[in-house]
Amino acid sequence: MLRAITLLGFAFLYAPILSLVIYSFNESRLVTVWSGFSTRWYAELLQDDQILGAAWISIKVATLSATLATVLGTLAALALIRHGRFRGRPALGGLVTAPLVMPEVIIGLSLLLLFVAMDNLIGWPAGRGVLTIVIAHATFGTAFATVVVQARMVSLDRALEDAAQDLGAHPLRVFFDITLPGLAPALISAWLLAFTLSLDDVVIASFVAGPGASTLPMVIFSKVRLGVSPEVNALATLMIATVSILVLAASFRSWRR
Amino acid sequence: MTDPQPLLRIDSVTRTFGDVYAVDDVSLDIRQGELFCLLGGSGSGKSTLLRMLSGFDAPSRGRIVIDGQDMAGVPPHRRDTNMMFQSYALFPHMTVERNIAYGLRRAGIGRAETVVRVREMLELVQLDKLAGRKPDQLSGGQRQRVALARALARRPKLLLLDEPLGALDKKLREETQLELKKIQETLGITFIVVTHDQEEAMTLADRMGVMQEGRIVQVGTPREIYEFPRSRFVAGFIGTVNLFDGTITQDRDTDAVIDSPQAGGPIRIPHAITGTVGQSVTVALRPEKLVIGRAPSEAHDNHLSGQIRDIVYQGGLSVFHVTLDTGMTVRVTRTNRVRDEGAAIAAGDRVALGFSGQSVVVLPS
Numbered sequence: 001m002l003r004a005i006t007l008l009g010f011a012f013l014y015a016p017i018l019s020l021v022i023y024s025f026n027e028s029r030l031v032t033v034w035s036g037f038s039t040r041w042y043a044e045l046l047q048d049d050q051i052l053g054a055a056w057i058s059i060k061v062a063t064l065s066a067t068l069a070t071v072l073g074t075l076a077a078l079a080l081i082r083h084g085r086f087r088g089r090p091a092l093g094g095l096v097t098a099p100l101v102m103p104e105v106i107i108g109l110s111l112l113l114l115f116v117a118m119d120n121l122i123g124w125p126a127g128r129g130v131l132t133i134v135i136a137h138a139t140f141g142t143a144f145a146t147v148v149v150q151a152r153m154v155s156l157d158r159a160l161e162d163a164a165q166d167l168g169a170h171p172l173r174v175f176f177d178i179t180l181p182g183l184a185p186a187l188i189s190a191w192l193l194a195f196t197l198s199l200d201d202v203v204i205a206s207f208v209a210g211p212g213a214s215t216l217p218m219v220i221f222s223k224v225r226l227g228v229s230p231e232v233n234a235l236a237t238l239m240i241a242t243v244s245i246l247v248l249a250a251s252f253r254s255w256r257r
Numbered sequence: 258m259t260d261p262q263p264l265l266r267i268d269s270v271t272r273t274f275g276d277v278y279a280v281d282d283v284s285l286d287i288r289q290g291e292l293f294c295l296l297g298g299s300g301s302g303k304s305t306l307l308r309m310l311s312g313f314d315a316p317s318r319g320r321i322v323i324d325g326q327d328m329a330g331v332p333p334h335r336r337d338t339n340m341m342f343q344s345y346a347l348f349p350h351m352t353v354e355r356n357i358a359y360g361l362r363r364a365g366i367g368r369a370e371t372v373v374r375v376r377e378m379l380e381l382v383q384l385d386k387l388a389g390r391k392p393d394q395l396s397g398g399q400r401q402r403v404a405l406a407r408a409l410a411r412r413p414k415l416l417l418l419d420e421p422l423g424a425l426d427k428k429l430r431e432e433t434q435l436e437l438k439k440i441q442e443t444l445g446i447t448f449i450v451v452t453h454d455q456e457e458a459m460t461l462a463d464r465m466g467v468m469q470e471g472r473i474v475q476v477g478t479p480r481e482i483y484e485f486p487r488s489r490f491v492a493g494f495i496g497t498v499n500l501f502d503g504t505i506t507q508d509r510d511t512d513a514v515i516d517s518p519q520a521g522g523p524i525r526i527p528h529a530i531t532g533t534v535g536q537s538v539t540v541a542l543r544p545e546k547l548v549i550g551r552a553p554s555e556a557h558d559n560h561l562s563g564q565i566r567d568i569v570y571q572g573g574l575s576v577f578h579v580t581l582d583t584g585m586t587v588r589v590t591r592t593n594r595v596r597d598e599g600a601a602i603a604a605g606d607r608v609a610l611g612f613s614g615q616s617v618v619v620l621p622s
Contacts, residue, residue, distance in 0.1 A: 163346035165333045166311055167360030167411065177359075181350045 073145025108207030128210030141194030152186030270319035297468030557611030
């Protein structure tokens with residue numbers, strides 16, 4: 001009985017993905033009709049400059065915004081955990097994590113208005129494009145990174161940092177020698193989370209992207225509106241494969257320890 | 258005790274947290290090469306005092322002078338002190354070797370010299386074979402040694418140890434106490450050990466200071482503290498003690514008498530005491546100073562009588578709980594010199610307790 005329910009649960013979660021993978025190898029142009037095994041959509045995908053270009057932009061945006069979010073999130077967590085009580089601490093704690101619960105439409109719209117106003121006032125950021133998407137994604141990525149890093153920092157033994165300083169290390173040195181390695185697992189998680197969220201986002205990106213800077217999800221979304229192409233299935237399968245390999249590698253590494 | 262230049266001088270140091278006096282006007286001189294124990298319960302201020310010595314906390318008032326240099330405003334990484342942390346605080350991502358080398362590298366000691374000194378330290382704590390291990394691959398006792406080696410590697414003027422043996426089990430702790438003392442004597446480095454364990458303090462210390470509510474209430478050798486406590490608190494904190502309330506009824510140059518209703522009569526002391534006739538005092542008597550027998554013996558100048566309530570057999574030692582005729586219960590310990598000696602006296606028996614008036618300590622109530 002329990003087994004059956006478990007299987008049902010897995011089916012509910014993964015059957016759609018599985019069907020997508022299977023249909024990515026479909027010969028037919030019609031997504032719903034199976035006409036034989038083929039890899040032609042993968043070949044066409046590699047010819048599609050629009051999709052490849054968008055994928056490149058997405059990876060660029062995700063890498064930059066995840067890095068920015070991890071740095072800012074770590075600094076925010078440091079301030080919140082290691083600097084005791086200071087004026088504005090409760091406000092910082094609340095505001096830094098607010099984007100977690102804020103509707104994406106509102107974040108997107110407000111950032112768009114901000115960018116337009118700034119462009120008019122100080123001329124920066126000039127127009128909308130990769131830079132504005134990176135900034136927007138870093139904003140909500142920081143919220144997630146702060147939460148992840150904060151949780152780790154709380155459990156980090158303060159005595160380790162004291163010991164390093166006692167042994168003659170300048171506080172800045174202590175941070176790089178002791179605190180950062182201690183936070184490393186959280187930093188990796190935070191970066192991967194921010195990276196994934198950025199790669200995944202279509203709502204906020206649609207607001208703040210300019211002409212010529214469409215991310216991959218935006219391109220897929222617009223393509224699907226004209227009818228689902230098997231090419232998109234092939235693309236999705238590649239993305240799933242990449243993510244699965246990364247996740248497996250990560251769990252293999254932690255299992256070996 | 259008025260050394261012209263002690264290694265460490267703590268001069269009227271006070272540390273307050275809001276209205277709370279964590280450390281309250283403590284003055285203390287510690288000599289070069291000494292092993293000094295700070296003994297006190299939790300919240301007695303001993304750890305706060307240690308943190309001020311290492312520089313992680315600063316006195317609200319008073320001065321700390323190490324080797325002639327005032328430590329005010331000197332951060333921990335610029336102090337010639339090292340600390341062994343209660344949790345050991347070994348760096349989990351570094352091997353034993355790199356843990357020990359960390360302080361040496363920060364002191365600007367070259368690679369070659371560091372390797373030599375790390376070797377020395379590993380040999381000193383007998384961990385040569387485990388140099389390449391990570392802390393989580395070590396036992397509790399081994400971690401303790403690494404922590405000690407790491408703290409000693411820089412050859413500090415002053416080594417501060419916060420409950421250094423607290424995390425070890427009893428047997429290992431006893432072995433390690435002796436080893437720690439040996440290492441300290443070999444290197445000649447001044448140690449300050451903070452502990453709440455009075456047995457540990459007695460075993461380790463050249464001198465010890467007993468702390469209570471932020472103050473040092475008595476400083477002395479372990480023997481002085483045990484045999485001549487100056488207050489009820491110290492008498493009760495170090496070892497067990499029987500306390501009799503009484504009044505001085507006679508005080509002459511050669512002898513004194515204290516009348517104690519709790520003891521059921523006068524307690525005779527064969528020397529003068531400080532105090533005046535009529536003053537209320539407490540007489541402290543250690544359990545091992547009492548001799549238990551069926552009848553009063555001629556050998557003692559003081560006697561008590563009562564009934565055995567309970568006998569706790571502890572192997573080498575038996576503890577007798579004796580209810581005196583006055584209703585007070587005293588503890589008496591006796592070494593079990595002969596195997597079946599304990600069987601002679603059983604719970605419920607009437608006994609006589611004898612002690613010498615030389616062995617008591619008269620304390621202000």
